[in-house]
Amino acid sequence: MESNIRRSLCDLMLPGTTLNALSLLEYVKIDTTKAFLLFRMPDNFATVDPAWELAIKSVCEKVCNVPILITFNRHNQIPTQTTSGINGVHYVIAVASGKGGVGKSSICLNLALALQNQGLNVGVLDADIYGPSLPTMTGIFEKPVATTSKKLIPHQKFGLKLMSMGFMVPKDAAVIWRGLMVQSAIGQMLGDVIWNEDNIPLDILLIDLPAGTGDAQLTIAQKANLSGAVVVATSQELALIDARRAIKMFEKVSIPVLGLIENMSDFMCPNCKTISHIFPEKGVTTECTKQKLPLLGVFPLDIAFRESADSGRPFFAQYPSHPISKIFNSMAVIIKDKLHA
Secondary structure (H helix, E strand, O other): OHHHHHHHHHEOOOOOOOOOOOEEEEEEEOOOOOOEEEEEEOOOOOOHHHHHHHHHHHOOOOOOOOOEEEEEEHHHEEEOOOOOOOOOOOEEEEOOOOOOOOOOHHHHHHHHHHHHOOOOOOEEEEOOOOOOOOOHHHHHOOOOOOOOOOOOOOOEEEEEEEEHHOOOOOOOOOOOOOOHHHHHHHHHHHHEEEOOOOOOOOEEEEEEEEOOOOOOHHHHHHHHOOEEEEEEEOOHHHHHHHHHHHHHHHHHOOOOOOEEEEEEEEEEOOOOOOOOOOOOOOHHHHHHHOOOOOOOEEEOOOOOOHHHHHHOOOOOOOOOOOOOHHHHHHHEEEEEEHHHH
16 A cells, blocks of 8 residues: 555645645655655745645545655754753653643553644653553553564554553563562563664654653653643642642753643533533642643543543544634643754
């Protein structure tokens, strides 16, 4: 199927240009659910003409029997040098909460898709050894391929590169490890994963940190040159206490906190449309003022958002024009601009 796609693109000129579509194609990935095509953004074009994507889809759909997902990678928006200390990765951002159960993993995955929507090549590392969420949220339960040199090739789905301890162990297995084993496993996922196996480096790797401020977090801080961290919390004081601890941890290891994200801010009854604040109103906003940090985004409790996390189909991928997805897009723009500043 890939060869058919390439042949179809061979004779396609991007509308309004003299550019051949095939000459800009950098990467093709086809599975049973979709075909993902990554194109290089032409250097002398500031934006992508929607007609380009329509023309590409039109010719590809004639030879491909799965949905077509197209991304133009704007390499000029992220510096080309590697600053993370991880081979094949430019920038690393930690997504933390300090406390479990606040929706951090769902936020992390959908934020990754929003960053990808900004034209960036993005990966997600689920660093929660004891309770990995990425397999369920993406529907991937197979072990990653290992090379002869025992390097791991990350799974690819939704246009993202993905790695998790949950890919290495049976679905319902309990990981019963002491601290040194956890440190070793995290070190392997940071240093022994070939993030640029297709010769396309990651612009951003998001690391979904486990709850707490212990071995796992310190190992990541020591082995990866984190460009920043975002902290997810609800407005409940119990969650804010741990969010403060996470912020203090990042301060002690000299990692800048890019901002806070409020999750589960309110709930709209689907029947009467009454809005209820399950947690205290504006608790995270007040905390941002105290901490002198920006509020990156505010997300309501939403049934479809919860269902997407359980179904293996991320919300942003299913509903890219939904108001919640627009919040993710706004966050992605802010984070990209902070890295580019």
